[in-house]
Amino acid sequence: MAAFVDRGLSVLKSTGLLSLQLVSLLLVTVTLLFFLVRLTGDPAVVLSGESGDLDALALLRTKYGLDQPLYVQYFSFLANAAQLDFGVSWVEGRDAIAIVWQRIPSTLFLAATGMAMNLAISIPLGTFLGTQLAPRMRKALDVFIFVMQGVPGYVVALFLIQLLVVKYHFFPSVGNESGLSWVLPSLTVASFLAPKLARVIAVNVSEAMQEDYVVMARAQGARYSTQVIRHAFPNAILGATALIGTQVAGLVNGIIITETIFGWPGVGRLLLDSVLLLDFPVVQAVVVLTTIMVFMVNWGTDRVIEIIDPRLKREARA
Amino acid sequence: MSQVRDAAANGRAIAPAVARRPIAEWPWRRIIIVVAGVLTALLVLASVSGWGGLDELASRRDLSRRLLPPGAEGHLLGTDGLGRDTLMRLLAGTRYTFIIAALATLIAGSIGIGLGLLAVVGPAWVRALVGRLVDLTIAFPSLVLAIVMVGILGRGNLTLAIALGVFYWPSFTRVTLAQGRGVEVLQYVSAARLFGVSRLRIILFHILPGIAPTISVVTAFQFASLLISTAGLSFLGLGPGLGVPEWGSMLAEARAEMTRAPWLLIGPGLAIAWTVVLANLIGDELAAGTRANRRSADS
Numbered sequence: 350m351a352a353f354v355d356r357g358l359s360v361l362k363s364t365g366l367l368s369l370q371l372v373s374l375l376l377v378t379v380t381l382l383f384f385l386v387r388l389t390g391d392p393a394v395v396l397s398g399e400s401g402d403l404d405a406l407a408l409l410r411t412k413y414g415l416d417q418p419l420y421v422q423y424f425s426f427l428a429n430a431a432q433l434d435f436g437v438s439w440v441e442g443r444d445a446i447a448i449v450w451q452r453i454p455s456t457l458f459l460a461a462t463g464m465a466m467n468l469a470i471s472i473p474l475g476t477f478l479g480t481q482l483a484p485r486m487r488k489a490l491d492v493f494i495f496v497m498q499g500v501p502g503y504v505v506a507l508f509l510i511q512l513l514v515v516k517y518h519f520f521p522s523v524g525n526e527s528g529l530s531w532v533l534p535s536l537t538v539a540s541f542l543a544p545k546l547a548r549v550i551a552v553n554v555s556e557a558m559q560e561d562y563v564v565m566a567r568a569q570g571a572r573y574s575t576q577v578i579r580h581a582f583p584n585a586i587l588g589a590t591a592l593i594g595t596q597v598a599g600l601v602n603g604i605i606i607t608e609t610i611f612g613w614p615g616v617g618r619l620l621l622d623s624v625l626l627l628d629f630p631v632v633q634a635v636v637v638l639t640t641i642m643v644f645m646v647n648w649g650t651d652r653v654i655e656i657i658d659p660r661l662k663r664e665a666r667a
Numbered sequence: 668m669s670q671v672r673d674a675a676a677n678g679r680a681i682a683p684a685v686a687r688r689p690i691a692e693w694p695w696r697r698i699i700i701v702v703a704g705v706l707t708a709l710l711v712l713a714s715v716s717g718w719g720g721l722d723e724l725a726s727r728r729d730l731s732r733r734l735l736p737p738g739a740e741g742h743l744l745g746t747d748g749l750g751r752d753t754l755m756r757l758l759a760g761t762r763y764t765f766i767i768a769a770l771a772t773l774i775a776g777s778i779g780i781g782l783g784l785l786a787v788v789g790p791a792w793v794r795a796l797v798g799r800l801v802d803l804t805i806a807f808p809s810l811v812l813a814i815v816m817v818g819i820l821g822r823g824n825l826t827l828a829i830a831l832g833v834f835y836w837p838s839f840t841r842v843t844l845a846q847g848r849g850v851e852v853l854q855y856v857s858a859a860r861l862f863g864v865s866r867l868r869i870i871l872f873h874i875l876p877g878i879a880p881t882i883s884v885v886t887a888f889q890f891a892s893l894l895i896s897t898a899g900l901s902f903l904g905l906g907p908g909l910g911v912p913e914w915g916s917m918l919a920e921a922r923a924e925m926t927r928a929p930w931l932l933i934g935p936g937l938a939i940a941w942t943v944v945l946a947n948l949i950g951d952e953l954a955a956g957t958r959a960n961r962r963s964a965d966s
Binding site for chain 1: 802803806807808809810811812814815816818819820891895896898899902903904905918921922925926929932936939940941942943944947
């Protein structure tokens with residue numbers, strides 16, 4: 350019973366700590382946003398556009414509370430943000446947060462397929478590079494991957510489009526309507542990540558191949574493929590979990606650019622569009638929601654890593 | 668929050684492991700890297716100084732000679748949609764892409780190393796505070812906020828550099844903190860302290876030189892990724908401005924002409940890749956050197 354209570358307390362404590370972290374993160378984000386927007390000058394002027402009619406300006410100021418002192422505006426902004434209320438989009442006239450919610454599924458879809466593609470490419474590739482097979486091909490692939498690490502995903506995307514869309518009409522280039530349109534965007538997201546992951550897996554596999562347990566398996570007459578796949582690989586992938594976690598958390602960066610290139614109707618493109626149109630309510634909603642999502646993903650990834658490799662939990666605590 | 672991942676990364680030392688692989692086996696690599704580095708540095712110098720009327724050549728339009736393919740007479744890499752010479756634009760663009768990324772690295776490095784050193788010599792609460800700041804900054808979706816900053820504050824070289832620099836400093840802090848605490852307990856630092864050397868002098872002349880090799884490795888890798896982000900943001904239309912031959916904006920322009928002149932993608936694509944690969948190579952090489960030094964010091 351006491352153990353049960355202890356466990357309950359520790360869960361409570363960690364949940365409390367976690368929400369404290371999230372709240373402080375959001376507080377900083379929201380404050381940053383508020384003052385960034387105020388730095389541009391009078392939001393009422395931006396809102397009214399070119400017209401600049403004095404009466405219209407005064408009307409807008411009263412409507413959005415811009416005639417209040419700055420600290421009053423700040424606290425009412427905070428209060429609204431706490432309820433995820435960022436007002437109405439200045440461009441579309443709809444609730445900003447609703448617009449963002451609508452875009453989230455397709456971004457999550459792209460994140461999932463991109464990450465899956467990343468793993469599907471770099472796990473076999475990295476494992477192969479970590480073995481002793483086909484030295485020449487490995488060397489060539491090594492150099493290729495090293496170069497690819499320097500080629501940003503958006504360049505890869507443009508070449509893919511040129512080759513597979515413009516020249517051979519393999520894929521549709523924009524949108525997410527047809528059945529295969531996810532392939533190129535996911536490949537682009539993966540190309541931001543795969544070279545590095547493949548290299549780390551390669552190093553880990555080649556190191557694991559020297560370890561006693563693989564030597565033992567070799568001595569017992571295990572086939573080479575068994576040595577690699579059954580014995581070396583599981584330990585190698587364990588060493589790559591930290592990088593995979595970091596990549597999952599950083600996915601959003603690659604996704605923004607990818608969505609813009611392919612006209613993918615996700616949060617990233619929404620962010621760019623609304624930044625360019627100075628649609629502040631939507632910008633704020635996007636930033637706050639992505640911050641929450643990235644935080645959750647980070648937390649989830651850490652828990653998954655802990656489950657895969659419980660030793661790390663002890664290390665982190667020490 | 669990221670302690671677990673820290674532990675995972677520390678236990679298995681990701682960065683050196685990445686660095687150790689394959690390029691270290693290349694013959695002549697050091698010579699090649701030095702030559703390429705010097706060549707690139709010269710190009711940057713030429714571009715920054717506007718040597719030989721480079722800017723004028725880069726912006727000269729000739730609508731009768733638009734979208735020429737590479738190898739056309741007088742235009743080694745062809746011309747763009749306004750008849751401007753691609754090679755000249757790439758060279759002139761060095762001043763934007765390379766310098767913005769360098770500036771962003773400088774900003775990130777100054778913040779990161781400064782905070783790191785503060786945490787090394789400061790009391791425990793400073794260290795805790797810096798640790799919280801690092802966690803906080805890492806938790807931000809950095810590119811999202813950079814986009815918002817540039818979009819709101821207006822486009823410009825400096826804005827771009829600042830917007831990127833203020834989110835890329837944590838890796839500098841982590842390295843400074845980890846290495847600096849190792850150096851700080853060494854005897855020569857204790858000796859200096861006993862001799863009454865001021866705290867600032869100890870930081871600048873005793874600790875900083877000790878961690879400089881590792882910092883240089885991080886700087887090379889950070890520069891590489893900041894260059895990718897710089898060109899990426901201007902590819903998205905948040906660069907220094909329209910008509911400026913920044914490599915990312917050149918890519919965006921090339922994209923608009925993609926069906927008619929696909930070769931326009933090659934120039935800026937190669938320029939970005941060349942610089943990033945070179946920076947990564949230098950980083951690898953420096954890391955190998957640092958490790959070799961440490962090994963000889965250990966034995």
